[in-house]
Amino acid sequence: MTLSPNPPGTNITLQLSCLSGSGSAVFAPDGSTSTNITQSTTVKIKGVTASSVASNMILKAMLGNDMFASNKFSIVNMEMTAYRPQTEGPGYGSPFQKRAITNTLEENPGAGIRVNGDDDNNNSTADSSDTSVSGENDLIEVELKAEPASGIKYVLKRSSSNIKVWNSQTKGTALLDSGTEAEISFSASTKTVWVENPSGGSADLEFIVRSGETDVCSDKVHFYPFTSIVIALGGETQDPSDPSDNGTFQLATNLYQQGYDVHMYDEDDVDYGGAGATYNEVVNSIQHRSVSQVAIFGFSHGGGSTYLLADLLNTHRDTIGTFTIPFTAYIDAVEDTFMGDMNQEHRRPTSSAYHVNYYQEGSVADGWLDGGPIDYPPGADYEINVDYPTPTETHLTIDNETTVLDGIETRLTPRINR
Amino acid sequence: MFKIYTNIKCTRLSSVMPLFFLFTTAVVVLAVAQEVNISIQPNKEIQSLLKGLLSTNEHEMLSGTEEAFRGKLEQLRKLAKTDTEIVSQLIYFSIYAKGMKESMLPGVIIEQMKIPDSTFAEVGLPLLDSKDESMRKIAAKWLTRADHVSKGGVDFSRYESILREKKDNPPQGLIRYMYNRNPQTAVATVARVYGKDVPESEITTKAKSGVKESVEYFSGRSEWWAHLYVATMMEKEPYLRTPELIKKLEQDTDPLVREKVSKMKFNLKPSK
Numbered sequence: 001m002t003l004s005p006n007p008p009g010t011n012i013t014l015q016l017s018c019l020s021g022s023g024s025a026v027f028a029p030d031g032s033t034s035t036n037i038t039q040s041t042t043v044k045i046k047g048v049t050a051s052s053v054a055s056n057m058i059l060k061a062m063l064g065n066d067m068f069a070s071n072k073f074s075i076v077n078m079e080m081t082a083y084r085p086q087t088e089g090p091g092y093g094s095p096f097q098k099r100a101i102t103n104t105l106e107e108n109p110g111a112g113i114r115v116n117g118d119d120d121n122n123n124s125t126a127d128s129s130d131t132s133v134s135g136e137n138d139l140i141e142v143e144l145k146a147e148p149a150s151g152i153k154y155v156l157k158r159s160s161s162n163i164k165v166w167n168s169q170t171k172g173t174a175l176l177d178s179g180t181e182a183e184i185s186f187s188a189s190t191k192t193v194w195v196e197n198p199s200g201g202s203a204d205l206e207f208i209v210r211s212g213e214t215d216v217c218s219d220k221v222h223f224y225p226f227t228s229i230v231i232a233l234g235g236e237t238q239d240p241s242d243p244s245d246n247g248t249f250q251l252a253t254n255l256y257q258q259g260y261d262v263h264m265y266d267e268d269d270v271d272y273g274g275a276g277a278t279y280n281e282v283v284n285s286i287q288h289r290s291v292s293q294v295a296i297f298g299f300s301h302g303g304g305s306t307y308l309l310a311d312l313l314n315t316h317r318d319t320i321g322t323f324t325i326p327f328t329a330y331i332d333a334v335e336d337t338f339m340g341d342m343n344q345e346h347r348r349p350t351s352s353a354y355h356v357n358y359y360q361e362g363s364v365a366d367g368w369l370d371g372g373p374i375d376y377p378p379g380a381d382y383e384i385n386v387d388y389p390t391p392t393e394t395h396l397t398i399d400n401e402t403t404v405l406d407g408i409e410t411r412l413t414p415r416i417n418r
Numbered sequence: 419m420f421k422i423y424t425n426i427k428c429t430r431l432s433s434v435m436p437l438f439f440l441f442t443t444a445v446v447v448l449a450v451a452q453e454v455n456i457s458i459q460p461n462k463e464i465q466s467l468l469k470g471l472l473s474t475n476e477h478e479m480l481s482g483t484e485e486a487f488r489g490k491l492e493q494l495r496k497l498a499k500t501d502t503e504i505v506s507q508l509i510y511f512s513i514y515a516k517g518m519k520e521s522m523l524p525g526v527i528i529e530q531m532k533i534p535d536s537t538f539a540e541v542g543l544p545l546l547d548s549k550d551e552s553m554r555k556i557a558a559k560w561l562t563r564a565d566h567v568s569k570g571g572v573d574f575s576r577y578e579s580i581l582r583e584k585k586d587n588p589p590q591g592l593i594r595y596m597y598n599r600n601p602q603t604a605v606a607t608v609a610r611v612y613g614k615d616v617p618e619s620e621i622t623t624k625a626k627s628g629v630k631e632s633v634e635y636f637s638g639r640s641e642w643w644a645h646l647y648v649a650t651m652m653e654k655e656p657y658l659r660t661p662e663l664i665k666k667l668e669q670d671t672d673p674l675v676r677e678k679v680s681k682m683k684f685n686l687k688p689s690k
Contacts, residue, residue, distance in 0.1 A: 124661070236521035272562055273600065275654040287657060300518070316655070319629050338562035340512075340525030364484040365473075367526035396518065397477050 003061055003069065004040045012037050013062040016045065021052035023075050050077035054151025077147040078154070080207035080219040082111040082140055082195070084256060087263055088281070089137035090120075090169065095240040095249075095264055096256055098141075101221070105259065107204075110222030112259045112418055113163070113197045114138040117288040126288065127171075128198035136170045138289075139194040142221065144207055149186035155208040156193070157181035162201035163223050166194045181208075200225045200290045226261040228293035228416050229285045231278060231309065233267045235300030235399065240264035247399040248299045248331065251409060259418050261285075267298065270305035272337055274312025278305075282313060286321045295327040295416045296349065297356075297408055299399040303333020303345050303371060310349035317351075325349065327415045329356035329408045332371040332398045344372035348380065356411050357383040358404045366395035382411060456548040464497050464507045468527075472519050479519050479526070491531055501537045505560075509541065513556050528563075539564035539576055546591030558595050565599070572600045574607045581611040588612070594674055597650045602626055605636065605647040612643055633658055642672035649678035 005012050016025050016033045027035045028044040035043065051057055051074045061069040084099045092098040101111050116128040120135040127133045142165075146154050156165055156176050165176035175193055176182045184191065184207075195205060202225060208218040232252035234240065242253050242264075249264050256262040269277040285291035294313065298306040310325055317323075333345035348355050357380035359371030374380040386393050386401065393401060471490055473481040480487050498504040508524040515521040527533075538560050545557030565572045577596055580589065596604035602625040609621045624635040625647070633651050636644040645667050652659045659682060667679045 236518050237516065238518065272566075273654075280656055283655075283657060300522075316629055319655075319657075338566040339559040340528055340563060342522075342525045342529045364480055364487060365478040367479040367522060368529075369479070369522060369526065394477055394479075396479060 008039045015060045020056045023051035024048040047075035050147035051075045054148050076209050079145040081143045082221045086137045096242045106221045109259050110224050112226050113140045113223050115197050115200045115225050115290040133170050139196050142193050144191045146186045147189045153210045154184045155181050157206045159204040162203040164196045197225050229291050230260045230262040231296040232264045233298030233302030233305045235302050247405050251405045267302040267305040270309050274308035286323045292323050294325045297329035299331040300334050301336040303330035304336030307347050307349050314350040325351050326353045327412050328352040332359050347376040348374045355380045360393040360398050361387040369395040458506050458510045460510050468511050501533050505537045505541045535563045578607050601650040608643040645670045645675045
């Protein structure tokens with residue numbers, strides 16, 4: 001609406017109101033629903049609550065009691081929220097709970113997504129080539145919020161074919177498979193879609209409100225394929241959980257929220273030869289999910305298992321595929337090569353490019369349980385005896401020590417690509 | 419006290435074989451020969467003493483001074499009388515251990531009392547044939563103390579002697595354990611005992627070769643012990659599993675091979 005009061009000085013009243021259903025708007029910045037103009041002016045209108053139906057709001061121009069111009073409009077409330085991946089799922093809570101990616105992180109670094117080349121339904125076909133995958137856990141959940149649900153054109157647009165959008169966690173119907181965009185219909189104010197990365201590469205997904213040919217507003221999430229896997233191994237009887245009382249898993253959860261593909265395990269998931277569920281997950285990620293970097297850290301026997309896992313990965317390197325281990329860390333690591341092994345873990349994880357080692361000196365208080373310096377070549381890259389010169393920690397407290405957890409995190413993040 | 423109830427029930431494979439073949443695809447964990455009712459009976463006084471060693475302070479493991487702790491260990495030795503009984507009670511304690519302190523306590527005691535690793539063979543070996551799967555699993559874990567080599571690898575010479583003694587009636591629990599523990603050493607050891615005209619050096623060399631090469635070699639042999647190696651490697655390295663190999667192993671009538679193949683087939687089914 002363009003108004004030019006003539007002669008200048010003529011008082012025109014602008015009013016905002018809702019014609020039907022619900023919705024409210026005010027003039028910015030004063031927050032009122034009515035304002036006066038006496039000359040050609042640009043006014044700003046701020047939506048307060050979304051329209052329950054399209055075009056139910058009206059801006060009226062009044063000369064006295066007479067309306068001489070009006071314009072209908074809608075107040076749109078739209079948002080796109082992506083979540084961190086399911087791990088080890090399907091479903092959240094095993095162990096990571098469902099966590100939304102905050103607006104400050106959704107474009108940079110964005111949402112991490114696994115390349116879907118594995119075979120979650122064990123049908124000998126890569127999941128990326130299946131149209132329905134029972135047990136699928138590699139698609140990223142995205143929630144679209146759209147108010148009003150109808151009468152407005154909503155569009156999903158991808159920047160490249162590196163991602164696909166499905167209507168179900170198990171794939172099902174493709175909403176955005178060919179082309180760069182697709183109109184999305186809503187039967188309610190929210191809709192959940194699932195993003196897949198079939199074969200790598202990054203892409204942006206944009207949720208757009210479109211009027212005619214004009215994109216009125218949009219929300220964007222950047223999707224990047226995980227190229228690393230981070231393994232966190234707790235100590236004896238420390239079961240992975242989120243939230244957790246155990247520092248190893250708190251650190252893991254922190255990294256998960258920063259967009260790493262983190263997997264938490266009980267140290268028993270690494271057997272005395274290094275094999276087991278943890279090893280299988282790493283191998284699977286290298287062979288089928290384009291992962292090329294492995295980071296491992298662990299506490300107590302989880303530190304001993306860190307060594308065993310790295311060693312087995314290195315032993316079978318030729319068969320597994322191409323990968324590096326740019327980072328490993330021990331927290332008071334105890335060897336785990338046989339049941340009840342109480343020996344300090346002195347061995348540097350095989351083929352680790354950078355190893356961090358925190359340990360304390362045991363005493364009767366902790367049954368003489370402790371880690372020790374790395375003396376098997378070539379030593380650690382960063383090593384701290386937290387009990388030197390003053391004994392401050394026991395084996396039961398060191399894994400919750402903030403400086404230890406921060407020390408590992410600050411050294412892992414520059415060395416591991418997401 | 420350590421009791422073996424061999425007179426209660428002893429399931430022999432030969433009596434269940436016909437049913438076994440009918441239900442191999444449905445049953446995941448299969449009964450195999452020589453399983454016996456065997457368990458560790460807790461000594462309440464010792465179990466109580468073990469609990470009493472732990473501190474109630476969440477930041478500490480042991481209560482009291484080092485002198486007090488060593489006094490309690492002396493008390494433990496008097497109550498148990500033998501290393502075998504100490505180990506049995508520690509294994510029992512470990513089964514029900516909750517939290518890191520309880521889980522680590524047996525290891526601390528073993529270290530401090532300098533209990534010889536051979537004791538774990540004495541206690542653990544009979545438990546490998548327990549009907550109770552959880553007992554078999556915990557026994558297998560503790561038995562690792564008896565065969566580990568400090569510089570890496572395992573020493574199965576003790577087990578080889580047992581296999582020779584029981585050559586006509588292969589101890590299934592022990593063989594299962596050996597393959598799970600270290601398939602490369604296991605296949606070489608078992609081949610020496612059960613192999614006929616087998617070139618020992620070739621077996622040892624092939625077992626130590628790359629995983630794919632070793633699996634290819636042993637799958638080409640006809641003996642059950644070779645197939646058990648292949649099944650174990652497929653279990654440990656899932657990417658080696660192929661329908662062709664599984665089909666081939668299915669032809670083997672050895673109960674341990676069939677046990678592993680059955681587990682793998684179950685795991686290959688779509689999960690939902």
